[in-house]
Amino acid sequence: MRPKAWKRFAAAGLAVIMAAGLITGCGKKKAETNTKGEEVVELVWWQIGDAQKDQDKVLEKVNEYTAEKIGVKLKINTAGWGDYDQKMQVVINTGDRWDLAFTCSWANNYLQNANKGAFLALDDYIKDMDMYKSIDKRFWEAAKVKGKTYGVPSEKEIGSMPMWVFTKEYVDKYNVPVDEIHSLEDLEPWLKLIKENEPDVVPFYLTSGYSAPIYMDLIQNPVGIEYGDETLTVKNVFETDKMKSTLKTMRKYYTEGYINKDAATAQDDKSLKRFVTKGDGQPYAELTWGKDLGYEVVTSPIMDTYVTNLSARGALTAVNAQTEYPEKAVELLNLINTDEYLRNLLNYGIEGVHWDKVEIPADEAAQAEGKPYVYDNKIKLNEATRKDYSVSYWVQGGLFNTYVLENEPVDKWATFKEFNDSSVDAPSFGFDFDLEPVSTEVAGFGNVMDEFGKSLYTGSVDPDEYLPKLQEKLKATGIDKVIEEMQRQIDEWKASK
Amino acid sequence: MSRRKMEKRIKKIEAEECKYNQIKNSTNVLFNVILAILSLICVIPFIFVIIISLTDEQSLVMNGYRFIPEKFSLYAYEYIISAGESIIRSYGVTILVTVVGTIIGLLLTGTYAYALSRKSYAYRKFFTTVITIPMLFSGGMIANYLIVTKVMMLKDSLWALILPLCLNSFNIIVLRTFFKTSIPDAVVESAKIDGASEWRLFFQIVIPMALPGLATIGLFLTLGYWNDWFNAMMYMDDKNMIPLQYLLIQIESSIDWLANNKAMMGVDGITAAANMPKETIKMAIVVISTLPIIFAYPFFQRYFVNGLTVGAVKE
Numbered sequence: 117m118r119p120k121a122w123k124r125f126a127a128a129g130l131a132v133i134m135a136a137g138l139i140t141g142c143g144k145k146k147a148e149t150n151t152k153g154e155e156v157v158e159l160v161w162w163q164i165g166d167a168q169k170d171q172d173k174v175l176e177k178v179n180e181y182t183a184e185k186i187g188v189k190l191k192i193n194t195a196g197w198g199d200y201d202q203k204m205q206v207v208i209n210t211g212d213r214w215d216l217a218f219t220c221s222w223a224n225n226y227l228q229n230a231n232k233g234a235f236l237a238l239d240d241y242i243k244d245m246d247m248y249k250s251i252d253k254r255f256w257e258a259a260k261v262k263g264k265t266y267g268v269p270s271e272k273e274i275g276s277m278p279m280w281v282f283t284k285e286y287v288d289k290y291n292v293p294v295d296e297i298h299s300l301e302d303l304e305p306w307l308k309l310i311k312e313n314e315p316d317v318v319p320f321y322l323t324s325g326y327s328a329p330i331y332m333d334l335i336q337n338p339v340g341i342e343y344g345d346e347t348l349t350v351k352n353v354f355e356t357d358k359m360k361s362t363l364k365t366m367r368k369y370y371t372e373g374y375i376n377k378d379a380a381t382a383q384d385d386k387s388l389k390r391f392v393t394k395g396d397g398q399p400y401a402e403l404t405w406g407k408d409l410g411y412e413v414v415t416s417p418i419m420d421t422y423v424t425n426l427s428a429r430g431a432l433t434a435v436n437a438q439t440e441y442p443e444k445a446v447e448l449l450n451l452i453n454t455d456e457y458l459r460n461l462l463n464y465g466i467e468g469v470h471w472d473k474v475e476i477p478a479d480e481a482a483q484a485e486g487k488p489y490v491y492d493n494k495i496k497l498n499e500a501t502r503k504d505y506s507v508s509y510w511v512q513g514g515l516f517n518t519y520v521l522e523n524e525p526v527d528k529w530a531t532f533k534e535f536n537d538s539s540v541d542a543p544s545f546g547f548d549f550d551l552e553p554v555s556t557e558v559a560g561f562g563n564v565m566d567e568f569g570k571s572l573y574t575g576s577v578d579p580d581e582y583l584p585k586l587q588e589k590l591k592a593t594g595i596d597k598v599i600e601e602m603q604r605q606i607d608e609w610k611a612s613k
Numbered sequence: 614m615s616r617r618k619m620e621k622r623i624k625k626i627e628a629e630e631c632k633y634n635q636i637k638n639s640t641n642v643l644f645n646v647i648l649a650i651l652s653l654i655c656v657i658p659f660i661f662v663i664i665i666s667l668t669d670e671q672s673l674v675m676n677g678y679r680f681i682p683e684k685f686s687l688y689a690y691e692y693i694i695s696a697g698e699s700i701i702r703s704y705g706v707t708i709l710v711t712v713v714g715t716i717i718g719l720l721l722t723g724t725y726a727y728a729l730s731r732k733s734y735a736y737r738k739f740f741t742t743v744i745t746i747p748m749l750f751s752g753g754m755i756a757n758y759l760i761v762t763k764v765m766m767l768k769d770s771l772w773a774l775i776l777p778l779c780l781n782s783f784n785i786i787v788l789r790t791f792f793k794t795s796i797p798d799a800v801v802e803s804a805k806i807d808g809a810s811e812w813r814l815f816f817q818i819v820i821p822m823a824l825p826g827l828a829t830i831g832l833f834l835t836l837g838y839w840n841d842w843f844n845a846m847m848y849m850d851d852k853n854m855i856p857l858q859y860l861l862i863q864i865e866s867s868i869d870w871l872a873n874n875k876a877m878m879g880v881d882g883i884t885a886a887a888n889m890p891k892e893t894i895k896m897a898i899v900v901i902s903t904l905p906i907i908f909a910y911p912f913f914q915r916y917f918v919n920g921l922t923v924g925a926v927k928e
Contacts, residue, residue, distance in 0.1 A: 166867060169698065206754065206758055210755055
């Protein structure tokens with residue numbers, strides 16, 4: 117009697133589970149076709165950022181268009197900035213259904229996932245696509261892992277541009293020759309001037325996110341290759357002369373009282389008056405910063421902009437290696453990166469609801485005549501509805517076919533293009549470090565940098581005393597082994613080039 | 614010995630005994646002060662949160678956090694009620710999940726624990742082992758995820774928030790012990806002799822007798838459901854069905870992450886951060902999400918102590 121009851125129980129349970137599977141599984145399989153007779157497929161796209169209230173409304177419009185054009189419907193899933201990494205690991209590792217996903221060097225790690233085989237190699241699909249021709253070659257170069265392309269890059273600024281950000285008020289008042297100030301040392305006389313004359317103003321305002329100007333491609337922080345070093349010698353950044361002198365200067369500024377005392381722990385306090393601070397920017401960044409702070413700022417670049425793998429992999433969209441519809445997925449990305457209507461719809465929302473077209477002033481239009489990426493109109497966001505749909509532009513695709521905002525220069529993207537063209541390739545551009553052999557050592561660096569990094573960079577502690585301590589800890593963690601391994605890999609890479 | 618003498622002696626002994634069971638007045642005051650300070654430490658942050666949620670955003674930026682703000686404002690609450698449709702919806706999700714989950718959880722835990730507490734139940738050993746195993750080993754995140762999404766097909770369904778939490782080994786064992794100690798076999802037997810069926814026995818005899826224990830488990834479940842966000846993170850891709858706590862966690866982790874990765878994100882980070890809710894709104898969400906559970910707590914509490922201690926001895 118007993119075993120029988122058992123079996124009946126198990127069978128009933130199984131039946132329930134299967135029935136549940138049938139009910140949920142069957143709902144999706146109704147084939148839909150567009151007017152061309154193509155079957156319309158639904159693609160699931162994971163994006164980083166916060167869910168938007170009006171996303172469904174916008175997607176409805178998008179789907180109308182894409183279904184007709186290429187037979188694709190979109191389902192966009194989002195995970196918040198802080199959760200995206202973890203969420204994607206689960207989604208990828210459990211074989212959940214997804215077709216497209218945002219990936220980059222700092223979230224949902226592009227290199228690791230590509231190496232793991234989670235992403236589809238796109239080379240055969242993209243060769244003849246329009247986007248392959250229109251997007252800067254170096255982005256495609258950076259998207260290559262072991263010779264294969266695993267993602268479609270969003271075309272934006274190719275390198276990040278470290279710059280000094282001055283408050284315009286004081287620049288005007290004291291006639292500061294901003295254009296001539298580049299290095300950290302150039303700042304000194306002006307910091308002194310402000311310190312003496314403006315007691316309410318922090319001359320050099322730093323927050324915990326600050327890192328002193330680093331003249332190096334930090335392939336694996338703090339190990340990397342100095343900009344301009346064609347011999348490709350791997351070094352510890354804290355052993356370079358540039359960094360040593362930079363830290364000394366920072367310490368001097370700190371003891372002189374040019375830097376706010378809480379620099380190593382501070383979060384940006386916008387109400388605090390400051391003369392200069394460091395920002396990692398792009399062309400026209402001063403407009404964004406100014407808007408954020410509520411007053412005008414002017415900027416001056418600290419050094420040339422270098423292109424590294426890290427910077428050129430700032431935003432990509434990858435296709436699932438297991439997707440049922442690889443052609444459709446690539447076709448969709450191509451459309452987004454080349455179609456003006458679709459791109460702006462995805463980016464800003466629905467015209468007439470979230471934004472309206474505005475005319476370009478005649479003189480500005482004349483000035484921008486003939487430049488690339490200039491459109492016939494600018495746009496004005498609708499103040500009332502913009503909070504219901506405001507996505508991060510670079511998550512979905514390239515920026516150069518989006519309209520610029522009313523308060524931005526009409527040739528913004530042309531300037532971006534120029535900026536990208538003038539950026540210098542770091543000698544190490546194209547090299548991927550396989551950290552597998554030294555993963556334990558690398559994992560330890562994080563702790564050491566947490567302990568010393570912020571206080572050293574901001575000058576809060578004396579480098580004469582703390583730099584040796586930092587070095588000692590790095591040595592104990594095994595930095596020599598990492599340098600050796602990286603050197604070996606980079607020599608190999610160089611030989612194969 | 615005379616009677617009076619005897620009484621005197623007894624009194625003396627009693628007084629002496631009392632001495633050992635009492636603390637000195639001075640110590641008593643000291644302990645009270647310490648406890649008062651401790652409870653203030655617990656309460657003050659919350660009062661602070663309430664105050665911040667009522668502060669004007671502008672004066673918060675200018676003056677920082679203050680106990681008595683320069684300017685009060687109800688803006689944060691207005692914002693949540695008017696524009697924050699998603700917050701209200703999340704609120705509904707949280708309440709629904711908590712109520713349904715607690716009821717289902719109590720029913721399942723109660724029946725399971727009751728069966729285990731009956732000596733006459735044949736598969737007692739087996740089912741005790743079954744629930745003890747997950748107390749010691751867990752399948753891990755990926756296994757959980759696969760079970761819930763692939764086997765149970767619960768992705769994007771509210772059941773994914775309810776079912777994984779409703780049965781918990783610890784709760785079952787606490788309740789089983791409670792049943793064992795507070796319901797004498799004799800009661801069960803006599804009810805049986807009077808002709809009660811098993812269901813009747815459970816609902817009409819056992820449950821009324823075991824109320825403190827059930828209330829305790831009910832409180833555990835309620836708190837668990839109310840505070841749960843992890844399941845939502847794992848199983849909910851549909852933004853319309855996320856509970857309040859997850860909404861809060863998302864906002865919080867986004868802000869943290871953007872603050873820490875500013876250097877990496879450069880200008881993009883600023884635009885992303887600009888879309889985040891402001892400080893006062895964050896605090897208002899905290900207030901709205903915690904108040905109901907704080908108010909619910911005292912109603913459970915009188916059962917709580919009783920129920921937990923009786924069930925505390927596990928065999």
